Amino acid sequence: MYKKIISALLLISFFNYLIGCYTVEKMSKEEVYNNTEKITEVVFPSGESVKFNKAGAKLVYVDGMISGRNEKGGKYQIPLEGIKELRIKTYPVKPDEVKPEEIKEVIAINSRSYVFDRNGAVFNEVNNSIKGKSREGKDLEIKLEGIDYVYVTEPDTISISGLIANYSVRVKQIVFFNNTVRNFDDSGGKYAEPKYVIKGMNTLNEQLQIDPEEILYINVEKMNYGNTCLATLGGIVLVGGIIVLIALATxxxxxxxxxxxxxxxxxxxxxxxxxxxxxxxxxxxxxxxxxxxxxxxxxxxxxxxxxxxxxxxxxxxxxxxxxxGTEIIFNNDGEGFFVDNPASLIYATDENGNSLNKFLEKEDDVCWQNNMKDYLNLENFNTRQTLTFAFPKPESTDSAKLILDAGTTLWGSNMIKEMLMLYGNEVDNWYEKIDQKKIEYNHMMSFLQNEELYELKLYLKEKDGWNEKGIIQGGGPFITEKRIVELDVSNVEGDTLFLRVNPPVGFWSFDYMAVEYSNSNQPxxxxxxxxxxxxxxxxxxxxxxxxxxxxxxxxxxxxxxxxxxxxxxxxxxxxxxxxxxxxxxxxxxHLPKTDPPDYQFLYSLSMNPGKIVKYSVEKYKEWLNKNLTTK
Structure with missing residues (x-):
């Protein structure tokens, strides 16, 4: 298979050289370990995201680190390299509480450490400062207004080797070779073993290191030219044999x-x-x-x-x-609508009450989707999720237009091929029956509609309960389109519009939702x-x-x-x-068409709701084991 892939790459790489093509694409957590492209953004399961500066981020191997949270709750992941001293207990006091000659160290408000020699410091009334000599014999002088706190008792320390040997020890403060310090919260920092991290500078030019196991997915950027040997005129195929396989396979x-x-x-x-x-x-x-x-x-x-x-x-x-300031959005039937001032989400939750607002309140390509890895070792699980959305509703309105950007996940797209392969060497006969709209066509449409794999039923809460009111059509998986679903809301009580969907695990992705109530003309x-x-x-x-x-x-x-x-x-x-x-x-x-059709399994899929989702999880596990290396 690799020979075929490489041959295809070489045949068309010349055209890539002529005109570069630019793409930004999502990669799952599992694919991160084989990525060689510039990472532009990391999205977490909570919907929080981190965007990197123009240089982007890369997956790098670090020999070991101290991990924890700072006093404001932010994450620290600090490599061992560059650490001068590890402090496990500190004794800070304010400078006005002690005599200057007792001061052994000053921590400035800019998080810089100044350590005095054994003579301590003296107070300079003229400059309103503390001055003295460092252990290296250099003159030190720090303005009082620039001091955060001081030490009159030296902190308790531990060596790096001692910390590695004793995982239970927690670090309170780190001093770097450039004499800056970092403080951990009351839980302290702990030693983390060598591993891969996503490393880069965010848009505020702060250095970050992120554990790939804590993310949902990443966005990567590619500018593809022929001399990088990428396929298909700057398309989605990625650098390296395994990554090419990922794109082509899924x-x-x-x-x-x-x-x-x-x-x-x-x-x-x-x-x-x-x-x-x-x-x-x-x-x-x-x-x-x-x-x-x-x-x-x-x-x-x-x-x-x-x-x-x-x-x-x-x-x-x-x-x-x-x-x-206005926008044009089409519905599933190709009718266009003006969108002027849509109402934003009040809230969005899943069946467990987890908030989805951070995923859906903005058009930012930060998408809600399942983390398939969570289901790999579960024998029994609910094959559907329940997502509920609430929007403000004017009391006088009878109609609304739901605006949403949703579509098929990358793995959901791959399952089209997996399902077709079940027809084996009879797939062309099956195609012919579908094209002629015979009974097989009706069976297929009924199965897809019941399972909601690529068309999702939209429910509206009315006076008499939840009622189906529309269809969300899948698309993508790399680029999805915003669509409008027209709704009759005349039977909705109160000032809140409630909507609900029940997506099957692993098939759907949601980026944005809003509601437009204006009755504008078609463009x-x-x-x-x-x-x-x-x-x-x-x-x-x-x-x-x-x-x-x-x-x-x-x-x-x-x-x-x-x-x-x-x-x-x-x-x-x-x-x-x-x-x-x-x-x-x-x-x-293009299918192999070598094996006989598995009609018995196809029948069981049609007769057992949700079995196709469990089959999808099984195939995903097989695909991971076959195609991805573990670092």
């Missing part, structure tokens, strides 16, 4: 759309996820946030980046000019004229891709792509602009 989706921002192509959309045969073909609207007009033109690059054949029926580009949408459609063979494909017919442009191999160019209409004066791609088509995943 990503099952349709085309990647890259927008030209004037300098580079930026990964901007991922339509048609789940449309795995012609009978499931659909149209998707994708907001192209990075697309910029250059010399009166819009440029797109559409790529095939995984082992599948993609069938693109048509692609169009639309613009919507709208007042600044005017302008079609952009396509001026060029050229594929990777320099073939003009405009007649196929720019017309409504039964013709399809096929991309059968990883590395296939085509470029589109559109006229950019003049923007209306004083208005903002949003640009959307409309993509129609489907894809077929």
């Amino acid at each position: 990503k099952e989706s349709c085309p990647f759309i890259y927008s030209f921002d004037g300098e580079k192509y930026v990964f901007d959309a991922e339509p048609l996820g789940g449309a795995t045969t012609k009978g499931l073909q659909r149209e998707d609207y994708s907001c192209l946030e990075n697309l910029k007009e250059v010399n009166g033109k819009y440029k797109l690059r559409i790529t095939n980046e995984v082992a599948e054949t993609q069938y693109i029926n048509r692609m169009q580009l639309f613009t919507v000019d709208h007042p600044a 005017n949408i302008s079609l952009c004229k396509m001026t060029s459609a050229i594929d990777y063979k320099s073939t003009d494909i405009s007649e196929i891709i720019n017309s409504e017919n039964e013709n399809y442009y096929l991309m059968p191999e990883t590395g296939n792509y085509f470029d589109l160019e559109f006229e950019a209409p003049e923007i209306s004066k004083g208005m903002a602009r949003s640009v959307f791609a409309k993509t129609s088509g489907y894809y077929k995943i």
